[in-house]
Amino acid sequence: MVECVPNFSEGRDLAKIDAIVKAIASVTGVLVLHQTSDADHNRSVITFAGLADGVEEAAFRAASTASAIIDLREHRGVHPRVGALDVLPFVPLEGTSLDECVEMAHRVGERIWGELRVPVYFYEAAARRAERKKLEDVRRGEFEGLLTACETEEAKRPDIGGPGLHPTAGAVIAGARKFLIAFNINLRTNDVSIAKEIARKVRASSGGLPAVKALGLALESRGLVQISMNLTDHEQTGLATVFEAVSKLAQERGVKIAESELIGLAPREAWEQATAAFLKLPTFDGQRIVENRIERLRRDQNPAL
Amino acid sequence: MVECVPNFSEGRDLAKIDAIVKAIASVTGVLVLHQTSDADHNRSVITFAGLADGVEEAAFRAASTASAIIDLREHRGVHPRVGALDVLPFVPLEGTSLDECVEMAHRVGERIWGELRVPVYFYEAAARRAERKKLEDVRRGEFEGLLTACETEEAKRPDIGGPGLHPTAGAVIAGARKFLIAFNINLRTNDVSIAKEIARKVRASSGGLPAVKALGLALESRGLVQISMNLTDHEQTGLATVFEAVSKLAQERGVKIAESELIGLAPREAWEQATAAFLKLPTFDGQRIVENRIERLRRDQNPAL
Numbered sequence: 001m002v003e004c005v006p007n008f009s010e011g012r013d014l015a016k017i018d019a020i021v022k023a024i025a026s027v028t029g030v031l032v033l034h035q036t037s038d039a040d041h042n043r044s045v046i047t048f049a050g051l052a053d054g055v056e057e058a059a060f061r062a063a064s065t066a067s068a069i070i071d072l073r074e075h076r077g078v079h080p081r082v083g084a085l086d087v088l089p090f091v092p093l094e095g096t097s098l099d100e101c102v103e104m105a106h107r108v109g110e111r112i113w114g115e116l117r118v119p120v121y122f123y124e125a126a127a128r129r130a131e132r133k134k135l136e137d138v139r140r141g142e143f144e145g146l147l148t149a150c151e152t153e154e155a156k157r158p159d160i161g162g163p164g165l166h167p168t169a170g171a172v173i174a175g176a177r178k179f180l181i182a183f184n185i186n187l188r189t190n191d192v193s194i195a196k197e198i199a200r201k202v203r204a205s206s207g208g209l210p211a212v213k214a215l216g217l218a219l220e221s222r223g224l225v226q227i228s229m230n231l232t233d234h235e236q237t238g239l240a241t242v243f244e245a246v247s248k249l250a251q252e253r254g255v256k257i258a259e260s261e262l263i264g265l266a267p268r269e270a271w272e273q274a275t276a277a278f279l280k281l282p283t284f285d286g287q288r289i290v291e292n293r294i295e296r297l298r299r300d301q302n303p304a305l
Numbered sequence: 306m307v308e309c310v311p312n313f314s315e316g317r318d319l320a321k322i323d324a325i326v327k328a329i330a331s332v333t334g335v336l337v338l339h340q341t342s343d344a345d346h347n348r349s350v351i352t353f354a355g356l357a358d359g360v361e362e363a364a365f366r367a368a369s370t371a372s373a374i375i376d377l378r379e380h381r382g383v384h385p386r387v388g389a390l391d392v393l394p395f396v397p398l399e400g401t402s403l404d405e406c407v408e409m410a411h412r413v414g415e416r417i418w419g420e421l422r423v424p425v426y427f428y429e430a431a432a433r434r435a436e437r438k439k440l441e442d443v444r445r446g447e448f449e450g451l452l453t454a455c456e457t458e459e460a461k462r463p464d465i466g467g468p469g470l471h472p473t474a475g476a477v478i479a480g481a482r483k484f485l486i487a488f489n490i491n492l493r494t495n496d497v498s499i500a501k502e503i504a505r506k507v508r509a510s511s512g513g514l515p516a517v518k519a520l521g522l523a524l525e526s527r528g529l530v531q532i533s534m535n536l537t538d539h540e541q542t543g544l545a546t547v548f549e550a551v552s553k554l555a556q557e558r559g560v561k562i563a564e565s566e567l568i569g570l571a572p573r574e575a576w577e578q579a580t581a582a583f584l585k586l587p588t589f590d591g592q593r594i595v596e597n598r599i600e601r602l603r604r605d606q607n608p609a610l
Binding site for chain 2: 001003031033034049093094179183239240243257258259260261262264265266267268271272274275278279280281282284288289290291292293294297298301
């Protein structure tokens, strides 16, 4: 199974978003797990999953529909973007590797350029240039800036197609990455400097926990502050590690945890390992969960399931 | 799906245990999840699961094979027992109720007496007499004691069949209960009185946490002590609640938790809710786990799966 989490530059016109969802769901065996639209960002995120072939086909149909109905020349929103289908990450679930997702991104990218004439950049694990690993680096300049920069700067041109962007659909930034867990911890204080300080201590970029991004924010209407985090590789740093680190730092500052928030979905493996870590089980194998064991045995007996 | 966890009075002769496992696995769709044998107890526990019909059939075949090959007159072991197939609990998994498991226990019980002439007692949720709810009350006197007691005491006679026990296979104690989680916490001290005191504070029978059984033990070879627990209803008291209660009581006594142990299997729901509780998520729905969501959507689209 593979998950795909495309971001589209349309968050206001529900008919257009619905047309994209329908294009994705039209592939047999592909399941739309989640969708969310934001009017200020003018952007939608659709999460779908299935076997690799179906997910690839659905990603192409999404690109095709989005580039036909979204015109970036008219698009205004607070979130940076470079394409109608802006970001197209493939994420391995149980039974699939990150390498397979890299290959999927490359194959779909070739097809998007070949059939739709929308050029493609590759990022994260699918990056073909070291300086394109980070999404924010690829997207710098956005649609308007890259439209002109591509004419003169070789370094700005897409990995496939071009040399310029598509006049209305821009470019697709396709990639492969591990499952990202968006997880926030709210603290019972209105002093945002405490949240900012704890965020700085836990995030990887300032020497904290590996594969953790963190930001300290005020939740003004609720009188709380928040450590808003992305766990980009839960095998490196899991939910329990992050929670216990933030708990300790909050306790040292005399602040209590009010509650946590999980944004979107989490992978089973991350959830199971978190319980094991909290319970201080020295090792834990998912086969100790009765339903997992039943599923494994059923699959062993009947691989068609 | 239903789980069944029969206990057999044979833990030494591997050929006999294997014959029983084969009888269970001979039913199409029934999955043997786990098995364990203990020579001192001279007893084996086999865990299997499947749809209700298959599990009922497999339970009957297990009773049939066990009563043909185990002779209680020759059985010696430290664990109390009254039958060749001694205890036969049915446990609801996702999608099944405890009431359905009670009906299964009663139906299989009727068939065991009808076809095998082995009488049956009912315990826990399947009990037909208030004084037979607890397994230890039903089993008091064991095979030898009940063999004679049944002749004279109406109160000792089986719920189905009899009035006496089967001369070599004794009686089956069939029942229905919720999933039992066997979970131990080891403390870094060699003072067993601390483990005993904490066990007394957390167990339901002395006013502690509902649906928790607990015992304090010394793990002499490791220089640790253990709170050995059974969680008999994780919806009433879950893993996180128990762990946090024991942690607090240990901390108050200046003792650290060394590690925990999960014995056998745990249900997915209990594991998922434990993470949510540890993370202080105010509510948690299993559909936030990506694999659960995929399974639900696949089943909705194709109920045959």
